[in-house]
Amino acid sequence: MNPWKNIASLSKDEIRSLQNRKLHQFINQYLYPFSPYYKRLFDSNKIDPAQIRTIEDLKNIPSISKQNFIDASGQTSNPLDYILQPDEKKIRQSWPASKLIPLALNKIIKGPEFVKDALEREFRPNFITFTGGTTNRPISFVYTEHDIKNLYVSGSRMLDIFKIERTEKIVNMFPYAPHLAFWQVVFGGLASAYFILSTGGGKVMGTEGNIKVLLQVRPSVILGVPSYVYHVIRTAREKGLRLDSIKKVILGADKVTEAFKARLRSELAAMGSKDVFVFGTYGFTEARCAWAECPTAPGVSSGYHLYPDKEIFEIVDPKTGEVKKEGEDGEIVYTSLDSRGSSVVRYRTGDFVKGGVTYEPCPYCGLRVGRLSSDITRISNVKDFNLSKVKGQLVNLNHFDQTLTAFDQIKEWQIELRKKNNDPFDVDEVVFYICVKEKTDKIQLEKDIKKSILVATEVTPNEVIFVSFDEIVNRLELETASKEKRILDKRPKS
Ligand SMILES: [Zn+2]
Helix, strand or coil: CCCCHHHHCCCCHHHHHHHHHHHHHHHHHHHHHHHHHHHHHHHHHCCCCCCCCHHHHHHHCCEEEEHEECCCCCEEHHHHHHECCCCCHHHHHHHHHHHHHCCCCCCCHCCHHHHHHHHHHHHHCEEEEECCCCCCCCCEEECHHHHHHHHHHHHHHHHHHCCCCCCEEEECCCCCCHHHHHHHHHHHHHHHHHHHCCCCHHHHHHHHHHHHHHHHCCEEEEEEEEHHHHHHHHHHCCCCCCCCCCCCEEEECCCCCHHHHHHHHHHHCCCCCCCCCCEEEEEEHHHHHEEECCCCCCCCCEEEEECCEEEEEEECCCCCCCCCCCCCCCCEEEEEECCEEEEECCCCEEEEECCEECCCCCCCCCCCCEEECEEEEEEEEHHHHCCCEECCCCEEEHHHHHHHHHHCEEEEEEEEEHHHCCCCCCCCCEEEEEECCCCHHHHHHHHHHHHHHHHHHCCCCCCEECCHHHHHHHHCCCCCCCCCCCCCEEECCC
């Protein structure tokens, strides 16, 4: 499988005209006729889908964001509205003769069941991933067989960008969960016939188990959440183990700085793996794919290589929504060009990128597909939900509050987010300080708290510490500070 087909050889102008053509087709033949949400959006804003002909026309469509998927009470709202839902009548009305004639011919030659089955396969949801723990009921994005094929394509393209050879052995330490990162790796590996052992991460095999796998399999490539990979490597080094097979480390689901990469490289060098390439990736549930960096000299990021035949990236002013030019800073806005299942157009990611998107050929690998700068930070509008990454997981901090407040035995509580061993590169730790009423069964309560927090946030507290009332008052600065210190984030700001 050549994951790039003809895309890699296109010039900047050719890419643009391909995107214009695909955008017009996608809006008119899929999104507007089949998406309940976008049909309403276009109609209520009096937007004629036929008039969306170029990337410049996109600005006429109102953008959407995470807020669209969550109602005021923090629950998921109408996820079905974003799923493409065609029927025979809608297909006949919106598809051109070039698509209808082959369907009609197939109906005659192979029978109506064949055509019905083909259409059902293209549009019937068969797979799902969630945004991790952002709400009580996480936002779900469904895939159809068509989207799974695209997940194969993006996975294969990433392996190609990382310059991983088919003879290499890969260990995937992303947590086993219905989240994009794990499955992007699994499907990419299957599509390209690479050897990948997925450990399921720390929750499934434990850190000891992951280290054993690394020692026995001797992979040249490892993947995972940055702080967890670092934790595994550091633990192995503290045990005095030698781990000299690693050549590439691929990190996802959280931000990676060049300083972090350097730290990981030096830890690995100390165990015998020299000159390791450390790559960051960027992806989000709503896109149902991720993008990759290519090999460069240490301390330099190539940016994330895009898939211009599958999506359009706009960079906009986060305040005014005005579309920025190539290379300018702004919020990342994503539009799908080849989606079934849950489909979004002009989705505001809440991520701010310095350096925007460039279509200059990549100086490191030569690809001309466009690259998104890797200098990405969350912007403030998402803070409305009080979201924070804890243990690589996007967590709504309000859910700690809701969950603990529900326990009648708890008088006061405080949560401390910190880094293990006070090391800024190590894994996050969540510590609960709890003051309880008299005669409370602390052992049972600790079990119940851990269980409820895991369900609400997908994060397990590292420690539950029972403290006296005086101590909790002091900790919360209830009597001294203007605002109680309910959630204490002691992690260094990145
Ligand atoms: Zn490159």
